[in-house]
Amino acid sequence: xxxxxxxxxxxxxxxxxxxxxxxxxxxxxxxxxxxxxxxxxxxxxxxxxxxxxxxxxxxxxxxxxxxxxxxxxxxxxxxxxxxxxxxxxxxxxxxxxxxxxxxxxxxxxxxxxxxxxxxxxxxxxxxxxxxxxxxxxxxxxxxxxxxxxxxxxxxxxxxxxxxxxxxxxxxxxxxxxxxxxxxxxxxxxxxxxxxxxxxxxxxxxxxxxxxxxxxxxxxxxxxxxxxxxxxxxxxxxxxxxxxxxxxxxxxxxxxxxxxxxxxxxxxxxxxxxxxxxxxxxxxxxxxxxxxxxxxxxxxxxxxxxxxxxxxxxxxxxxxxxxxxxxxxxxxxxxxxxxxxxxxxxxxxxxxxxxxxxxxxxxxxxxxxxxxxxxxxxxxxxxxxxxxxxxxxxxxxxxxxxxxxxxxxxxxxxxxxxxxxxxxxxxxxxxxxxxxxxxxxxxxxxxxxxxxxxxxxxxxxxxxxxxxxxxxxxxxxxxxxxxxxxxxxxxxxxxxxxx
Ligand code: BES
Ligand code: MN
Ligand code: ZN
Numbered sequence: 001x002x003x004x005x006x007x008x009x010x011x012x013x014x015x016x017x018x019x020x021x022x023x024x025x026x027x028x029x030x031x032x033x034x035x036x037x038x039x040x041x042x043x044x045x046x047x048x049x050x051x052x053x054x055x056x057x058x059x060x061x062x063x064x065x066x067x068x069x070x071x072x073x074x075x076x077x078x079x080x081x082x083x084x085x086x087x088x089x090x091x092x093x094x095x096x097x098x099x100x101x102x103x104x105x106x107x108x109x110x111x112x113x114x115x116x117x118x119x120x121x122x123x124x125x126x127x128x129x130x131x132x133x134x135x136x137x138x139x140x141x142x143x144x145x146x147x148x149x150x151x152x153x154x155x156x157x158x159x160x161x162x163x164x165x166x167x168x169x170x171x172x173x174x175x176x177x178x179x180x181x182x183x184x185x186x187x188x189x190x191x192x193x194x195x196x197x198x199x200x201x202x203x204x205x206x207x208x209x210x211x212x213x214x215x216x217x218x219x220x221x222x223x224x225x226x227x228x229x230x231x232x233x234x235x236x237x238x239x240x241x242x243x244x245x246x247x248x249x250x251x252x253x254x255x256x257x258x259x260x261x262x263x264x265x266x267x268x269x270x271x272x273x274x275x276x277x278x279x280x281x282x283x284x285x286x287x288x289x290x291x292x293x294x295x296x297x298x299x300x301x302x303x304x305x306x307x308x309x310x311x312x313x314x315x316x317x318x319x320x321x322x323x324x325x326x327x328x329x330x331x332x333x334x335x336x337x338x339x340x341x342x343x344x345x346x347x348x349x350x351x352x353x354x355x356x357x358x359x360x361x362x363x364x365x366x367x368x369x370x371x372x373x374x375x376x377x378x379x380x381x382x383x384x385x386x387x388x389x390x391x392x393x394x395x396x397x398x399x400x401x402x403x404x405x406x407x408x409x410x411x412x413x414x415x416x417x418x419x420x421x422x423x424x425x426x427x428x429x430x431x432x433x434x435x436x437x438x439x440x441x442x443x444x445x446x447x448x449x450x451x452x453x454x455x456x457x458x459x460x461x462x463x464x465x466x467x468x469x470x471x472x473x474x475x476x477x478x479x480x481x482x483x484x485x486x487x488x489x490x491x492x493x494x495x496x497x498x
Contacts, residue, residue, distance in 0.1 A: 005166035019098035057081035089410025096134030096477025109153035120161035121169035128173025180484030183298030187482035191270035196318035210304035217243035227357035229336035236327025255310035262367035266374035267293025267318035274347030292373035317354035379443030393461035
């Protein structure tokens with residue numbers, strides 16, 4: 001894809017279409033639309049009148065007109081709602097909507113006129129990211145009927161902006177968008193292809209290409225470290241477990257000495273439930289139970305290329321959860337790396353078992369702040385659906401930062417509580433703790449307070465993405481399938497803490 005930023009004269013751009021944001025109840029008498037209306041010979045005024053186009057968020061209308069050679073001959077009007085509600089994330093929705101609308105009609109080159117008054121670099125970044133992520137599709141394994149249309153030429157026009165700021169924004173947006181798609185590709189892979197060994201291979205290859213340090217801990221190493229909790233999950237599988245450790249070190253750090261952020265992910269490449277076997281219906285969805293891990297790898301890719309000035313470490317616990325003659329049984333007791341004993345009462349509550357050792361390892365590696373991501377509980381889907389990621393943790397400032405950064409990038413988080421009352425519910429009769437809480441009560445919180453048992457002094461937040469990792473419905477700006485959720489929030493958080 002060719003991309004370019006211009007600072008005016010979009011009607012002269014050498015593309016097929018102009019995609020413009022239209023505010024709610026904006027009249028064609030507004031100077032901007034008046035000019036466009038003139039170009040189209042009054043067709044835009046007609047749309048407002050005849051089709052009752054009001055500029056509500058998500059409304060679209062396409063106008064075709066006669067234009068000079070090499071000039072755009074279509075205008076796509078995209079409603080963005082009230083001007084005062086039009087924030088940077090909405091520019092992403094706008095760009096993605098334009099891409100998907102135009103590609104469906106075989107239009108592969110366009111100029112986007114977002115008309116946002118926000119920082120031009122940010123506008124460029126979010127527009128570019130969305131142009132890339134909106135084209136993502138899940139048809140990799142189709143041999144026919146593949147959707148092969150892609151944007152060939154993307155031009156962004158921000159009137160009067162600084163050209164350098166726009167250009168670097170486009171570059172950053174490309175990094176973020178491609179990193180999100182990198183993660184989404186892993187999530188979409190079936191489990192016969194993306195097992196822990198393959199996941200580790202992809203992380204290693206990415207690390208080599210981007211200059212990150214990468215270490216893969218194998219089963220023997222994990223045994224030596226005493227990761228009995230993680231190993232109790234992988235023991236039933238023919239696929240060996242891998243702990244993927246990625247390290248980013250800035251040339252010159254501006255962070256406080258001794259501070260280290262760790263992002264930690266659940267990488268269950270397939271979750272059958274183990275001996276506590278899941279029902280057949282919908283089990284195929286458990287190929288994306290590695291989304292937390294995939295998110296860590298994609299975020300580390302973006303970090304390596306964006307080069308923030310603070311160090312970050314990424315830890316992924318990659319395993320497969322299978323039933324077999326060697327598998328962990330309900331009632332088994334295992335010992336985690338930090339010495340705590342766990343009664344495994346349900347082998348389907350495996351995410352917390354692998355994260356227990358992963359967060360303990362991150363802290364042992366020097367992490368002072370830990371954010372873990374996991375498709376941990378079905379309960380979070382009941383509570384929040386696919387619109388909010390649950391956030392829980394031991395540090396309110398960290399949680400507030402995540403919620404705030406989420407707002408700024410257009411990802412929603414909702415905090416759930418933790419506390420001694422909930423922690424009591426995971427006490428075991430025969431071991432230190434058990435891996436499930438009270439039956440049918442606060443399942444998402446039970447998962448979080450379990451992981452908390454393995455955090456020592458670090459500030460910690462847990463993001464349960466079971467509801468937000470995968471989109472069941474097509475949106476105007478985003479296809480079905482893996483969403484790449486949390487990556488932008490984490491990157492924002494890192495950007496702000498430099
Ligand atoms: N991977 C699942 C959670 C999940 C469900 C993710 C649906 C995405 C969509 C997790 O390992 C699991 O099985 N959790 C159990 C925990 C229970 C046994 C305490 C659940 O939520 O039912
Ligand atoms: Mn499970
Ligand atoms: Zn799982």
